[in-house]
Amino acid sequence: MSYRDILVFLDGSRDNDARLDIAISLAKAHDAKLTGVDVSSAAAFEGEWSERARRVGESFESKAGAAGLSSRFKIVERESAGWKDFYVHYADLLIATQPNRQAAGKILSAIPEDVLISSGVPMIVLPHRWTSKPIMQNVVIAWSPSSQATRAVHDAMPILAQAQRVSVFAFDPPSDRNDADIKMLCDHLLTHGITAETEPWPDTGELSVIExxxxxxxxxxxxxxVAGAYSHSRFRETLFGGVTRDLLRQFSLPVFVSH
Structure with a gap:
C-alpha cells in the first residue's frame, strides 16, 4: 500500500517550507512523484510576500531535486475555472495548510476547503505555523461508523500500515448484544496487518466530541x-461545520481527512 502521486499546495507564506518538507518526506517514503502547485493569488506578489511568492517554483524544484524525487511544478490559472484547476484529480494525496487570517487574499480562496469538497482526494491539513518534525508515527483515528470516517480510514491505510502506534478514539460507540462497533473496526484493521489500541469514550454530556x-x-x-466528515444537514456544513470544522481549525496536530 502506498501513495504514488502526491500533490502539495505552494505559496509565499511562512508555512510553505514545513509543508514542502513533509510532502518531500512522504514522497520519499512512498517512492512517489511529487507535484507542486502554486496557488498564490495576484495579491501575493505585492508587499512583504512578494519575494517569497516569486521564489515558490525555484524553491520547490531545488528541494525536490536535492531529494532525488520525480517532480513537476504547476501554476494555477488565477483568472479562469476549468478542469485543470489545482491539478488535484490526478493525485493520490493532497497536502495543505489550514486557513489562516494572515494568508487571506494572498492564497486562492478554494484552498483547502473547496478543493477537498470537489476533488474526491484525501488531504493532510497542517496547522498554521506548523514546524517541520516527524509525523505519522503515532496516529489516532477519530472514528464513527459513518461513510465519511470509513472513507478516511481506507484512504489512510498506507499511513496506518507504517505507523508505530495506531489508536482508535470513538465517542459513545454503538454496540449490540453480539458486536461492538469499535472492536469490528479493529478486526478490520488487523486484516490489513494493523494492530490498534482503542479508547471508547462514553457521552456523559460533560464534554464535546473534540474536548x-x-x-x-x-x-x-x-x-x-485521521478523520472523516461528520454528518449534518447541508453538504458544506457536513464537512466544515461542527466537529470537522473544529478539528481542521485546531492548532495542535495535522489532520488526515477524506469525504
Missing part, C-alpha cells in the same frame, strides 16, 4: 489525526 478527543489518553504523543 473528549483531546482529553483522551490516546492523544498522548499523537502526531496525526
Amino acid at each position: 473528549a478527543l483531546f482529553a483522551s489518553r490516546c492523544m498522548e504523543d499523537a502526531d496525526m489525526i
Whole structure:
C-alpha cells in the first residue's frame, strides 16, 4: 500500500517550507512523484510576500531535486475555472495548510476547503505555523461508523500500515448484544496487518466530541489525526461545520481527512 502521486499546495507564506518538507518526506517514503502547485493569488506578489511568492517554483524544484524525487511544478490559472484547476484529480494525496487570517487574499480562496469538497482526494491539513518534525508515527483515528470516517480510514491505510502506534478514539460507540462497533473496526484493521489500541469514550454530556478527543489518553504523543466528515444537514456544513470544522481549525496536530 502506498501513495504514488502526491500533490502539495505552494505559496509565499511562512508555512510553505514545513509543508514542502513533509510532502518531500512522504514522497520519499512512498517512492512517489511529487507535484507542486502554486496557488498564490495576484495579491501575493505585492508587499512583504512578494519575494517569497516569486521564489515558490525555484524553491520547490531545488528541494525536490536535492531529494532525488520525480517532480513537476504547476501554476494555477488565477483568472479562469476549468478542469485543470489545482491539478488535484490526478493525485493520490493532497497536502495543505489550514486557513489562516494572515494568508487571506494572498492564497486562492478554494484552498483547502473547496478543493477537498470537489476533488474526491484525501488531504493532510497542517496547522498554521506548523514546524517541520516527524509525523505519522503515532496516529489516532477519530472514528464513527459513518461513510465519511470509513472513507478516511481506507484512504489512510498506507499511513496506518507504517505507523508505530495506531489508536482508535470513538465517542459513545454503538454496540449490540453480539458486536461492538469499535472492536469490528479493529478486526478490520488487523486484516490489513494493523494492530490498534482503542479508547471508547462514553457521552456523559460533560464534554464535546473534540474536548473528549483531546482529553483522551490516546492523544498522548499523537502526531496525526485521521478523520472523516461528520454528518449534518447541508453538504458544506457536513464537512466544515461542527466537529470537522473544529478539528481542521485546531492548532495542535495535522489532520488526515477524506469525504
